[in-house]
Amino acid sequence: MPTPRIRYSKNDQVVFFVTWLFFFLFHITGSSTVLAGFAVLMLLITNYKFEAFPFHILTIQFCLYCYATAFWALNGRICIDIGNSIFLTLACLYIFYGYYSKVQNVMVLAKIFMWGGYAVIFYTFFYYGIDNIIAAEESRRLDSSFANVNTIAMLAATAIIINVYFYLFEKRSASLLLAIPGIMVIASTQSRKAYVMLVMGVFLLYYIKMVHSGKKKPPVLKIITYFAIGLTLVFLLGTTSFFAGINERMLGMIASITGQGEVDSSSSIRAVYREIGWGQFMETPLTGIGMGNAQIIVSRSLGFITYLHDNYAEIACDGGLLGLISYYSIYLYILVNELRYVKKDSSAILIEVWVAIRLITDIGAVSYSNKITYIYLMFFFLHLTDMQKKYPAKQKWNKQLVPSFKR
Numbered sequence: 001m002p003t004p005r006i007r008y009s010k011n012d013q014v015v016f017f018v019t020w021l022f023f024f025l026f027h028i029t030g031s032s033t034v035l036a037g038f039a040v041l042m043l044l045i046t047n048y049k050f051e052a053f054p055f056h057i058l059t060i061q062f063c064l065y066c067y068a069t070a071f072w073a074l075n076g077r078i079c080i081d082i083g084n085s086i087f088l089t090l091a092c093l094y095i096f097y098g099y100y101s102k103v104q105n106v107m108v109l110a111k112i113f114m115w116g117g118y119a120v121i122f123y124t125f126f127y128y129g130i131d132n133i134i135a136a137e138e139s140r141r142l143d144s145s146f147a148n149v150n151t152i153a154m155l156a157a158t159a160i161i162i163n164v165y166f167y168l169f170e171k172r173s174a175s176l177l178l179a180i181p182g183i184m185v186i187a188s189t190q191s192r193k194a195y196v197m198l199v200m201g202v203f204l205l206y207y208i209k210m211v212h213s214g215k216k217k218p219p220v221l222k223i224i225t226y227f228a229i230g231l232t233l234v235f236l237l238g239t240t241s242f243f244a245g246i247n248e249r250m251l252g253m254i255a256s257i258t259g260q261g262e263v264d265s266s267s268s269i270r271a272v273y274r275e276i277g278w279g280q281f282m283e284t285p286l287t288g289i290g291m292g293n294a295q296i297i298v299s300r301s302l303g304f305i306t307y308l309h310d311n312y313a314e315i316a317c318d319g320g321l322l323g324l325i326s327y328y329s330i331y332l333y334i335l336v337n338e339l340r341y342v343k344k345d346s347s348a349i350l351i352e353v354w355v356a357i358r359l360i361t362d363i364g365a366v367s368y369s370n371k372i373t374y375i376y377l378m379f380f381f382l383h384l385t386d387m388q389k390k391y392p393a394k395q396k397w398n399k400q401l402v403p404s405f406k407r
Helices: 010-029 032-045 054-071 076-100 107-128 130-138 149-170 176-189 192-211 220-238 241-258 265-283 294-302 311-341 347-364 371-390
Strands: none
Touching (some): 107 371, 130 176, 149 176
């Protein structure tokens, strides 16, 4: 079901612009002050009233677990600092959540993320210059000057995936040409995570679109044909100088997985990080060594401080099995509940694909401590609440026995 076109009030439009501006400025500065400042602004321009939803309960329980690990951590101060960072992020986002939980169609947030992502893409062109971006595509990566290049690239991939969703499922194609500069930015950053996100996201959306085309039998031949064309196109692009840098890094990553070919230095050291993390997990499997404390183990083994570049290994090492359950139960809750709406509303397809891709890219990035993770989680939960309002389940028991999350 396409997203209905809704006429929003002037006040709504002001809030949407404020949210877009926040999303844009947050990505180009990475500042917690920006998040706090816009949260205060949202308090001033909206009629905020706190209500507890699953988003609040599931995210705060993970935050509290981060604090709890300080009791048995190698360095409890690190756990408290991480807990404080997540808590302050959630406190600000709860204000945004309070407003958007009452918006008629929360997919407006997906559009805000898309246009915010494209704004960052154009700012990237302005900041580095088109000549430097083209040069970076062919040789060395862009440097992380105003923001981490992987963050920029993954944002670009996210914006394009949202754009492709609107094109495939809602026939809104006017902005699809903006994907071209987005792809150029991904190539110039040489981000493998963003590259995987983009290819998988577009393929999954197209595949699901074909399967849910309304025909009794999925157009298998058509799907296979377009998949073959897509693979050929990716291969041909990879052989050009335009994608030379990212292609070389992708081949190095593939070699590290298959054991065939030359493994690049980045993939090699990341394999060492994962080995350290999972090795520590085997020694402290239940509760770990304290959130954020993996850097101490790395320092003892390699002589320098860094995180493990793998969210699963990082949480397993830091928080043990309980940490993995505490964090990934949040995503499991979304995936399981959104699945009920996939055949009823096409927007649920975007959420399922988006969540699946984030779970895959967690193999190559530590995301649990990133503020953007909780911004996206906020949207996922808002969408789920929106679906529950639009398609209420038939209740076979007394409503008074159904627990309410509102307080």
